[in-house]
Amino acid sequence: MAKNHELMANKKVVLSSINPKDKGPFDHKEEVEKEALKLKEELEQLQEKLAAAKEQAVLFVIQGMDCSGKDGVTKHVFAGLNPQGVSAHSFKAPTDVEKRHDFIWRAHNNAPELGQITIFNRSYYEDVLITRVHGAVSDKEAKRRFKHINLFESLLADSGVKVVKIFLHISKEFQLEKLKSRIEDSSKNWKFDPSDLQERKHWDQYQGYYEQVFEKCSKHAPWHIVPSDHRWYRNYAVLRIAVDALRSMELQDPPANPELKAFLKEIKEQERP
Template identity: 60%
Template sequence: MPGKHFQLEYGKKVRIESIDPNETGALHDREEAEPNIERLSERLEALQNILYAEKKQSVLFVIQGMDCSGKDGVVKRALGGLHPQGFQVSSFKAPTEEEAAHDFLWRAHKVVPAKGMIGAFIRSYYEDVLITRVHNWISDSEAKKRFKHINRFEKLLESSGVKIVKIFLHISKDFQLAKLRNRLTDPTKRWKFDKNDLVERESWDEYQKAYEDVFKQCSSASAPWYVVPANHRWYRDWAVLQIAVEALESMSLAYPESDPELDQLLDQL
């Protein structure tokens, strides 16, 4: 199944509910997925090497999703094979005082991946049109303005060679509950539990609506949104790797032209 399967048509209204978070495509279980995941992971590493050598373009994965959708996990399980020197992860939490004193794109702009680099945003500037809307911290007209700012910001990045890949990890509300329970009972995960997650959970439907608006207002052919079913972690990992590999393959990456002078050097060595 190609990555395009998960890509939303841009500018169209999508109902998240209509997408099955339990989907596993043509794959039946983790065992069947493993060799595919391994193959894609190796391919992605090879492409990263060319991207890094070329130093003309970069890749930005924007990873969004409800609490427990597996945003941290996907960075480790699907993208963890990338060379750490060329891979930079940024987590966006509540803004600091300094961040809040700037426009909402300022802190994201600072950590956009440089040429040759791959970046992953765990949450992103999209939170500024998600949590803020769900809690009515901003008006609808302010949200509309922000959609435009985001679209122009992404155009700027694209014009500088940044390939933007926006991924929404799609889970069900029941699945979230099971994961929250698991966090409370597993001593190696309990530290991740945040009482506030229960508060946000109450606004589940409002979040889905806010996301649907984002998908409609902030998609383009060059920077589309992908909705990845994530109730099955192994399928999530396979799908994200598939999308990632296709994204890098579309960039016409090439090793830099070789300096013929170097051949003479080789003879002297």
């Protein structure tokens, strides 16, 4: 497995060959806790630099089957950052207005401005996943959409927005356990959505369509397949991916205004009684 579970561009992927229970070189949560704390601090510092310079931005696209932990990872990795520099956007079924636009429109509307980090919880990728499973998008249309997705991601890349795509990879048994606990644990009842049970019936089809996405839409921004049956490992792996993404941007403090000293003089004048 490549660094940070990153996939090679344009290569065929077989999801069943990737172990969702993988924990990298670790056995226990305790082994990563110390480094995770350090990484979180680094992420906060990198975000401040990103926000100060306002020359680049980051878009994290988080995908995964129901119960894979998209909400959880968003909270665990990105809580702690200055809310002024981060926004998270959940993509639900499109509204009437959104339906009257192309499938990229609402994503583009919510793309980060320079200086910002945006997290997409689901994304335009749903338009080549759930829509395909339910027959609203043909194979031919899906191909066309792959092309438009690649064009959109190249537009962002050319405009200073780093796109980082993460698939939370879980096993079918893990999903079952999560669904059960949402029914059996009353404090989690509100998270239970009966339609998840319907989608579960299409598990293999979803995995197949995901494999196509990973192969066809990796030209301008790579996918990371994060083993997610162990929540602690999932959170740690995504945190690493996030920190590495920002590190790679070589963020600099903005240059100081050369006339700053002149303002000191003005301040002193204002101080005089």
